[in-house]
Structure formats: structure tokens, C-alpha cells
Amino acid sequence: KAGVTQTPRYLIKTRGQQVTLSCSPISGHRSVSWYQQTPGQGLQFLFEYFSETQRNKGNFPGRFSGRQFSNSRSEMNVSTLELGDSALYLCASSSGLAGARTDTQYFGPGTRLTVL
């Protein structure tokens, strides 16, 4: 089975621009979660999508948004980029089944976003 893939792997943008990151989950997985990783804040949960619906959301401003398509692929969008948005953005997929205490998240390699 192919793993979680994320594109692009590296991205450089300037302040005020917007960016879209893509994540393709493991085949059969219906849940996709997004995380932001920075040296100062560590790994922070952004949001989770399950069957095209946002099921959970972290404490990030509305500039951060996402969506999930019918094939479970997910995109994350950040508008009006700020310097502080520079980070590694990780995507994780899981079965997402309700009540699945053994549900495990499998992570992609991440997208390194640099905002200049």
C-alpha cells in the first residue's frame, strides 16, 4: 500500500500571498488531519476531515482552512500569509472509524513552507 503523500514538498511564498497544500491519504482511509510543526510551538493540530466534513478543529485563525474531496484527498489553504506561518505542515491519515480506539494516524513527509 502506498503511504501518505503530500505535495509540494517545499514551498516559498511572500507575505500576503495565499498557498494551497495537498494530501493524498492511504487508500481506504477516510480521515485526514493536518498539523503545523514549528520549533517554538511544536506540533499543533489544525483540523481533521472525515468523509468530506470537518470533524475537529484546532485553535488557528480563519486564514487556515481546508477541505476534503470524495476520494478522501484533502487540501489545506492559508490565505494572507504571515512570517509566522513558516512551518512544516504535516498531514496524517487514518481509518477515522467512530469508536476505533486502535485507530492509528499515518503521517506524510510534510510540506516545508517558508514565508519571506
Add this chain to the structure above:
Amino acid sequence: AQSVTQLDSHVSVSEGTPVLLRCNYSSSYSPSLFWYVQHPNKGLQLLLKYTSAATLVKGINGFEAEFKKSETSFHLTKPSAHMSDAAEYFCVVSEVRGFKTIFGAGTRLFVKA
């Protein structure tokens, strides 16, 4: 509310000596607990997980962790460190209720030759 505390931000060991990475958790419900490893510029890889079966959990690469409910701990151990173990390790707690996953701040493991 759930939370995870990794008690050491950095741990340094010599190759061939034991590794102990400490993790305490707080959870209102019976949690699932995980350890992930992240090598530089890579994604996270699952080492092991606890989901209310055996309290001693064996993972990949010789790592294991013991769930101690009375101490609310889930420490990660390995009998003998290898240079390739140098990485950052994350303890993670997850509750079915709310589907929320919380990551610890991470422990960076250094292995000296």
C-alpha cells in the same frame, strides 16, 4: 481534558546504553497512547501504541513502553541505543470521545559514539 507532558526536552546517551524517554498524560477517559519518532526533515513514524490490551507494549526497532495507570505514565525504553536512534520522539494521547489527538512537546534523543 487531556494533556501530555514529556518530562525531558533532550536526552543524551552513549551507544549501547539504555534509553528512557519519559511521558506523563492526563485524560478524562481511557486513552490510547502512542509514541512516534521523527528523523530530521522527515514525517512521523509510529513506534508503538497502547489501546487497553497488554500494559507492556512492544514496538519497532527494539523499543517498548509500559502503561502505568496509577502513575499516569507511558515511558519509552530501549535496552541498547544505536546511532540510528538519534531523532525526536513524541508521546501522543488520543481519546475516542471528541476524536482529539494531543502531541507532547517532543524529546530529542542524542546518541554518542
